[in-house]
Amino acid sequence: MDDLWYSEYHTKSVRFSIQIRQQLHFEKSNYQTISVFDSVEFGRFLTLDGVMMLTEHDEFIYHEMIVHPAMAVNPEIKSVLVIGAGDGGVAREIAKYSQIENVDLIEIDERVIEVCKEYLPKTACGFEDPRVHVRIQDGLKFVRRIENTYDLIIVDSTDPFGPGEVLFTKEFYGHCFHALKENGILINQHESPFYPEDARAASSAHRCISQVFPVSEVFQAHIPTYPSGHWLFGFASKKLHPTANLQDEHWNQLGIETRYYNTQLHRGAFCLPNYVKEILNHA
Numbered sequence: 001m002d003d004l005w006y007s008e009y010h011t012k013s014v015r016f017s018i019q020i021r022q023q024l025h026f027e028k029s030n031y032q033t034i035s036v037f038d039s040v041e042f043g044r045f046l047t048l049d050g051v052m053m054l055t056e057h058d059e060f061i062y063h064e065m066i067v068h069p070a071m072a073v074n075p076e077i078k079s080v081l082v083i084g085a086g087d088g089g090v091a092r093e094i095a096k097y098s099q100i101e102n103v104d105l106i107e108i109d110e111r112v113i114e115v116c117k118e119y120l121p122k123t124a125c126g127f128e129d130p131r132v133h134v135r136i137q138d139g140l141k142f143v144r145r146i147e148n149t150y151d152l153i154i155v156d157s158t159d160p161f162g163p164g165e166v167l168f169t170k171e172f173y174g175h176c177f178h179a180l181k182e183n184g185i186l187i188n189q190h191e192s193p194f195y196p197e198d199a200r201a202a203s204s205a206h207r208c209i210s211q212v213f214p215v216s217e218v219f220q221a222h223i224p225t226y227p228s229g230h231w232l233f234g235f236a237s238k239k240l241h242p243t244a245n246l247q248d249e250h251w252n253q254l255g256i257e258t259r260y261y262n263t264q265l266h267r268g269a270f271c272l273p274n275y276v277k278e279i280l281n282h283a
Contacts, residue, residue, distance in 0.1 A: 006037055006045075008052055010227040011195050016052075018042060018225075024119055029111040036119040042225060044120055046087060048112070054087055056122055058224050062189075063089035063123070064261040065221045065269070066233055070152050070185040071097060072251040072263055073240050077151040078102070081179065083139035085156035086112035091126030094154075096256050103132045104150075106143075110136045140172050146179040153180060155188035170208040177212050177238070186236040190218060193276045194228035202232055207283035209236045217242050218280055219269040221260070232276070243267055 007017040018039050025036040035047045043056030054062065067090055071077055078101045082090050086107040094103055105127075107113055113134065116124040126132065135142065139155075153176050176186050190205055192198040202218075210216040213236035223231045235242045248263040272280075 025115055029109050031109045034111060034115050036115060046120060052225055055225050059089055059123060061221055061223050061260045063093050064258050066090060066154055066156060066187055066189060067093035068261040069235060069242060069266055070187050072247060072266060073242055073245050074183055074185060075247050075250050079150050081150040081153045083155045087116045087120060087123045088126035089123035090154055090156050091132045092123060095126060095129040100131055105132055105134050106137060106139045108138050143175040143179050148181055150179055151181055151184055153186045157189060170211055173209050173212045182238060183240055184238055185240060188234045190232035190234045192227045192231055193279050194230050198227055199279050203279050203283040206280050209234055214238060215241055217270060220272060243270055
């Protein structure tokens with residue numbers, strides 16, 4: 001086997017490398033550079049502009065944690081807006097719930113969806129559910145004109161630069177607030193708290209969301225291939241609290257199959273290390 005490696009700089013002095021068998025795909029779309037690799041340890045993985053988005057072997061952690069916490073807090077969720085998530089993993093997890101009636105998935109780059117359908121079927125299978133309706137357009141522009149429509153909004157964005165930058169602004173979160181119903185929940189990927197540059201992005205996102213939503217909490221997960229492995233998510237709502245309103249028994253009775261998420265972990269995920277609390281408090 002050739003000694004081929006993919007490397008990504010997490011900081012100027014920290015680099016993450018994994019051995020690959022080959023590069024399966026490369027293109028420059030109208031928005032970003034899209035690549036797919038086949039690795040020895042993590043299976044196939046997707047990168048956008050050189051940043052790893054998901055791998056076949058650990059994507060289940062990210063996708064379960066960005067979907068199931070909200071579903072366990074509000075069992076009445078029926079209408080969902082997903083912004084980003086062109087790999088299909090979020091749609092796959094949402095589709096596990098029979099009560100879901102409609103999922104509008106807004107992705108700005110159609111080529112991400114097409115590439116994932118071809119090379120990453122384990123996540124792209126989410127697009128096969130008839131309740132999932134894909135719209136190719138800008139997420140900010142879409143949510144601007146929506147009011148009191150969705151029970152849940154999931155923002156599965158890239159990092160806060162390039163196409164995903166506008167999805168980390170107070171303006172965007174304000175539009176999300178108006179697009180949600182009374183018991184509506186917003187979940188977003190919140191970056192890592194560990195390296196200083198990532199921590200600033202996490203702090204900024206928390207500050208913007210807290211200025212808009214009465215309830216704004218942060219929870220965590222361990223994702224091996226993401227910078228530092230320590231990743232945050234945001235839980236915001238108009239009235240529902242992520243632990244006080246957790247419907248443990250109801251969710252467990254559903255029998256949803258997961259590999260990472262459970263309701264005990266749900267409560268623990270909101271118990272944050274002191275260094276993360278300090279970052280968020282400074283926000």
